[in-house]
Amino acid sequence: MKRINWHSIRLLLIIFAMIFLYSFSSKRNSVxxxxxxxxxxxxxxxxxxxxxxxxxxxxxxxxxxxxxxxxxxxxxxxxxxxxxxxxxxxxxxxxxxxxxxxxxxxxKTPILRVVSENDSYYLDHKGNRMSLSLNFSARVPLLMGELSKEKRKAYLNLFTEIKKDDFLNKNITGAQIMPSGNVVLTNRSFDYKIAFGKPINVRKKLKNYKAFFHHAIKDTLIKEYKEINLMFTQQVVCKK
Incomplete structure (x- = not known):
């Protein structure tokens, strides 16, 4: 008489039970x-x-x-x-x-707020437009006038670098793009204009401005400056 293999039977029962429980749980989960x-x-x-x-x-x-x-x-x-x-x-x-x-x-994170004659909106680092929000107002530079899509990339790089730096993000409050393509920035603390020039050598110019500011803030003459020129990457030229 052939002996019953109880081990195999138990294994089959366990497999059938697992299949049943899986099907049951899947059915309940689906509904x-x-x-x-x-x-x-x-x-x-x-x-x-x-x-x-x-x-x-x-x-x-x-x-x-x-x-x-x-x-x-x-x-x-x-x-x-x-x-x-x-x-x-x-x-x-x-x-x-x-x-x-x-x-x-x-x-999205805005890096610039554009204010034109008929509209006002944010731009993120990719140049995507963002409408203003009633819930939150971002502290970013204010650009007066339009920024065309064709020339947007180079200027967005400038404002992205400003946004990434904690000091510059707090200090730079406004921007204007001149017909020549040169950028003029304004700052939060003093009345002088920052003649940035074309959006090239961006990191070097911004580094120069930070070094100038941290040095000049110790001198009372900073209040007399009318323009800080960053166009020459080897030096910062100040005008009274």
């Missing part, structure tokens, strides 16, 4: 409805958007989340809808097994 939307901003530096604004964008593309099954949610569509918003740099949307819809939002 589970979204019961909560959790929105997190990756940085609190620039709060142009609020949680409610992001939630409204989701509702426009999702509808009533409490009535939607998890497997019916198109995560790519939601991400694309958020990423097309002019204030959002990047958005990630994912769901969890407990029915949570998680949204991670990285907002």
């Amino acid at each position: 589970r409805k979204i019961n909560k939307i959790e929105i997190k901003f990756q940085s609190n530096e620039n709060m142009f958007l609020t949680h409610q604004m992001v939630n409204n964008l989701l509702i426009q593309n999702l509808g009533d989340a409490s009535r939607i099954q998890k497997d019916k949610v198109d995560l790519n569509t939601l991400e694309n809808a958020l990423n097309h918003h002019e204030m959002i740099e990047n958005a990630e949307v994912f769901s969890t097994i407990d029915g949570f819809l998680n949204v991670r939002v990285t907002q």
Whole structure:
């Protein structure tokens, strides 16, 4: 009489049980409805958007989340809808097994505010336009007049470098692009103009200005200067 291999039978029963439990949990998970939307901003530096604004964008593309099954949610569509918003740099949307819809939002960072005759808006480091926000006002240089897309790249490099430096970001408050293409900057602390010149040798010129300022601030004569010329990369020329 052939002996029954109980070890093999137990192994088969365990496999069938695992398959059954997996199918059962998958079935329950597929019919589970979204019961909560959790929105997190990756940085609190620039709060142009609020949680409610992001939630409204989701509702426009999702509808009533409490009535939607998890497997019916198109995560790519939601991400694309958020990423097309002019204030959002990047958005990630994912769901969890407990029915949570998680949204991670990285907002764009403006480096310049442009004020023209008919409009006012921000530009980020890529040259993307951002409308002004009622929730937050960024401390960036104010550029009077238009900045054409054709000539935008070189000038954006200048304002990106200003934004990256804590001292320059606080000190430089305004800019004007002359017909010649030269840039004239204004500062927060004194009345002098900064003749930057063309947006070339940017880091060297900005380094020269920082060195000049930290040295000149110790001298009362700084209040008498009318212009600080940075066009000559080997020296800073001051005019009274």
